[in-house]
Amino acid sequence: MSGNRFRYGAWRDGPDPLAPPYDVRAAVDEVGERVLGGESLRDALRNLIRQGPRDGRGLDDLRARARRLRREALRRGNLDGAVTRAQQLLDQALAAERDELRGRDDPDARFQEAVLDNLPRSTSRAVEELSGYGWASEEARGLYQQILDGLRREVVEQRFAGMRDALRGRDPAGDARVAEMVGDLNELLGKHARGEDTDDAFQRFMEKHGDFFPEKPANVEELIDSLARRAAAAERLMRSLSPQQREELSRLMDQALGDGPLRDQLARLTDNLQALRPNLNWGRGERMRGNEDLGYGDATAALGEIGELDELLDQLGQEHPGATLDDVDVEAVERQLGRGAADDVRRLRELERELRRQGWVTRDDDGLTLSPKALRRLGHTALSRVFDDLSSKRRGSHDLRDAGAAGDLIGSSRRWQFGDEQPLDVVRTIGNAVRRRAGSGAGTLPVRLEPEDFEVAETERRASAVVALCVDLSYSMFADGRWGPMKQTALALSHLVATQFPQDSLQIVGFGRYAMPLSQGELAGIEPDMVQGTNLQHALKLAGRHLRRHPGAEPVVLVVTDGEPTAHLEEDGEAYFTWPTTPETVRLTVQEVDQLTRYGATLNLFMLGEDPGLRRFVDAVAKRSGGRVFSPDVAELGRYVVDDYVRSRRGKR
Incomplete structure (x- = not known):
């Protein structure tokens, strides 16, 4: 915009926000066409949602995009990057320490060199043995501390997004505050698991520790959902590693978290979350490959993304009994597939609701089925097709909209409809035209007939x-x-x-x-x-x-x-x-x-x-x-x- 000048262009962020909603009747007719084409009714209704109406995208398109994103996530990198990074830092620390010891000429330096030479080949065991080692090189000491502090920070930040500032360095006060928060959290989850009223307890918890949760959960359930997904991603990381890699990472994490209360509280938190959300993929491993070595945080983030995509694929599949589009997490769709995909789900959900609200479909234990109202429309469509064929095959055929043309007049009439063969009721037809013109204030003459003026005489049938x-x-x-x-x-x-x-x-x-x-x-x-x-x-x-x-x-x-x-x-x-x-x-x-x-x-x-x-x-x-x-x-x-x-x-x- 320059001054008061504006430039306009095509809308590019999802479906046109001003576009009309799906045509419900057209959707019913589309189902009818599928049924009349030989498709089963269940398949026709399911495919309407899966493939989408003619003017929109369906769930199959969204599932294809989710599967593509999942494949890309699996190629993001190697999951053992945390161990690899620790090995690199340890090698750098040992090299710096040996350089420092090489310049000293005393028995203590030779003894320390012997200690370094006899370290286990396992990174985690070497880090463990060096926990009490007196470093001669300050650079080496700093590199060794990076192994523990970096992994410790990644582990806790992966669980709690707002803990970055509280975990810088080895601050006992910060550690104590984090441990207190996790302890209070476990107490809150325990009350919730026992069925106690936790509304007040949740408010007090957020007032005290809310800065650790920038996502601002509105209630205990939202808090559990957020934490459980993160914890499940961490568990899936461990399941995705080889037994040797798993042991290495587990030992490194124990060293990083130390022997204080934080390690025990985090283990207890994982148990609580697993009991509260057992349906998440806690034990499923993934085989990820790529050129990049992913750190602990990046690896768990990738696995968390894959886990959410797996849930979306499940929801979008609509295969479980009683499945509806209300089961689809639209916010997760928007996070993973974008706003346009979320708008597609909302429109499909609105279509399904309108089909039910307007009485076109009903739901039973097996899913959606056509209502009597829709079946009448389906029968009308089938009959129209037959009569379209009849009219093209022989002269004089019509839509058979008669009320008994072969019988006697019964003295009543009805509005004319296209295809009627009954004789016109002239008196009522002219009367309708006169009354219509008089009602408009234009007088009664001249009389001009409109299609809605015509009436036909009804007759009585002679046989059934x-x-x-x-x-x-x-x-x-x-x-x-x-x-x-x-x-x-x-x-x-x-x-x-x-x-x-x-x-x-x-x-x-x-x-x-x-x-x-x-x-x-x-x-x-x-x-x-x-x-x-x-x-x-x-x-x-x-x-x-x-x-x-x-x-x-x-x-x-x-x-x-x-x-x-x-x-x-x-x-x-x-x-x-x-x-x-x-x-x-x-x-x-x-x-x-x-x-x-x-x-x-x-x-x-x-x-x-x-x-x-x-x-x-x-x-x-x-x-x-x-x-x-x-x-x-x-x-x-x-x-x-x-x-x-x-x-x-x-x-x-």
């Missing part, structure tokens, strides 16, 4: 139908790409009956090795089963029961299958399966066909595929029952089934 749609659920339907069209067909017919022919009664019967009635929701959510068997006999038996419950309606049975019957029910109710089919299976299936025929049902079969055995069977059934056989392309299945249903309901024969 009872329909059983039997759909093959065998695995071959899924393997050959017929699962999605089958679902679309059944959902379209279900929605058509519910909205345009409410006096009809439809039952969808799915059949594999066994048959079962399916609701609209069960049909949308059903997934393919690897169990073999095509039990059409059981399906026709259930269809017959449905027809007999509605004796006054026109009976219609529609069968969609891609294979000849290979299973039937035994007398004990168990399914018998064999391939190729047996005469007994065919006989029992034809027996059910005969019963439906005697009842007066129209039985039409929709054959998918060109299996010779299926062709022989359906031809024989059609000839026996007086029904028809259709061999549609799988993409035209819905058009054939819906069109046949409309043609079949012509009144009781």
